[in-house]
Amino acid sequence: MAPALQRRALAGTPHGWPAHVHPVLQRVYAARGVLCPADAEHRLARLLPPQTLGGLERALDLLETAIAADRAILIAGDFDADGATGCAVAVRGLRMLGARRVGYVVPNRFEHGYGLSPALVASLDPAPHLLITVDNGIGSGAGVEAARARGIQVIVTDHHLPGERLPAADAIVDPNLPGDPFPSKALAGVGVMFYVLLALRARLRARGAWGAREEPDLAALLDLVALGTVADLVPLDFNNRVLVEAGLRRIRAGRACAGIAALAEASGRSAATLTAADLGYALGPRINAAGRLEDMSLGVECLLTDDAGRARELAALLSGINDERRGLQAAMVEEAEAMVARAADSDAVGVALFDPGWHAGVVGLVASKLKERLHRPVVAFAPAGEGGGELRGSARSIAGFHIRDALAEIDARHPGLLGRFGGHAMAAGLSLRAADFARFAAAFDAVARERIGAELLSPVLHTDGGLAPGEFELALAQQLRVAGPWGQAFPEPLFDDVFECVGWRTMGERHLRLDLRDPRDGRTLQAVHFGGHDGQPPPTLLRAAYELGIDDWQGRTRLRLSLRHRQSA
Secondary structure, X not given: OOOEXXXXXXXXXXXXXXXXXXXXXXXXXXXXXXXXXXXXXXXXXXXXOHHHOOOHHHHXXXXXXXXXXXXXXXXXXXXXXXXXXXXXXXXXXXXXXXXXXXXXXXXXXXXXXXXXXXXXHHOXXXXXXXXXXXXXXXXXXXXXXXXXXXXXXXXXXXXXXXXXXXXXXXXXXXXXXXXXXXXXXXXXXXXXXXHHHHHHHHHHHHOOXXXXXXXXXXXXXXXXXXXXXXXXXXXXXHHHHHHHHHHHHHHHOOOOOHHHHHHHHHOOXXXXXXXXXXXXXXXXXHHXXXXXXXXXXHXXXXXXXXXXXXXXXXXXXXXXXXXXXXXXXXXXXXXXXXHHHHOOOOOOOOEEEEOOOOOOOOHHHHHHHHHHHHOOOEEEXXXXXXXXXXXXXXXXXXXXXXXXXXXXXXXHHOXXXXXXXXXXXXXXXXXXXXXXXXXXXXXHHHHHHHHOOHHHHOOEEEEOOOOOHHHOOHHHHHHHHOOOOOEOOEOOOOEEEEXXXXXXXXXXXXXXXXXXXXXXXXXXXXXEEOOOOOOOOOOOEEEEEEEEEEEOHHHOOEEEEEEEEEEEO
């Protein structure tokens, strides 16, 4: 569905910017609520203090005791990039703070299911004294009970929205608990774990734990925090931008951990110029692929090793798995589009799709692609195991429709229909009996119809307006590249203008390279439109929404527009 182009309004008048900050960047910032230099100063000194996080004191008591008594601590991660980076941050950070017996476990998607499940707890041999969840656990009541029945103390650290009942853990740290006073609700799971470590270091500092020794520098973990935060698509509010920018600075300065350096190399990115987009579109998917198709322990090991050679081996292995994931995803998306085409007479607002041959690790990507193309909330399902009796689904939503709340509404209206479910406003996961798929599809569509107004079903692409002829310059593109970090809820600058297409050719089967002339001054600009070839020539006169990008292929550096959308002018 073609979007309508709509220019963003400024939140106020930019003021106080030094002369070297380009007026276009000032305008871009103002459209995102950043009106003065102080609002863009992403210094670590401006990071929110951890003391207001609820549940911290009890969690710190347990951690301090476990470290002092040299008890076994086990980190229970998750099978996505947020969970993997959070697991690595927990293991590295606790070792830095004096814990000597720290290990980790990551559930197998097909053997244990999601999060801290009873099956995962039963597999722990030997059982640890203390178990800490990262990026999961808030919906794992049965798993927490199973752990405590084995005499294991449990700290839940999570960022997902809780259900009606909280797990009976020994401590819970989650900024999204009702009434939690922490000002930012946008922390990723890795961010929550990093905050726990900051608070633990402060507690140990007050105890005089370091003596004359130098205090551990937890900033060494920020490259991992940045990767997990961006990859999990949490909103980049000011606090998250501070975390991500600090992590990017470490990477660009050559101080990344061996695994992140190897992942950047394997993806063809230069660490010296790495951006948040590179974390989200190049490094993150390589980590995620392990959890989708293989064993997320491969991703965690890549992030934990300090051996550069071993990191390269693991990064190459992860890249191969990611290539396999791409092929599988392409086939599944094609099948999903065919399903939608066959149901062309359907007017479903909430779309549910299932194929018995689909892979449960890839359905989230299928839901995401279909959501973009249909501009409808989509839930894609695959068999949860070989028996086929249970389905595992992944949901993606559109702006204005809170997908996790929608699932809660379905659960309330149809008790027993859903198994486990949880997530955020824009993404969620759930389980379901295969025999109940049709019932769920009808219930999901009914809730979507009630909650989604017609205006939300028409996609809108927001832009930062046009550029003057003299503003198409490499220096501005370079300033925009590092001015973010750009990401979820703080989008990369996107402009729109009318051009004459004076030349074009295909790249591969789906991409276009274009020569665009600015009719105002006659200057010809190079452009690319990835995925933009539909088999037809581009219109001679077109309106394009584009990013002011940089082409640095083979060491050359030049301006290049990257088109996100084009239409006849």
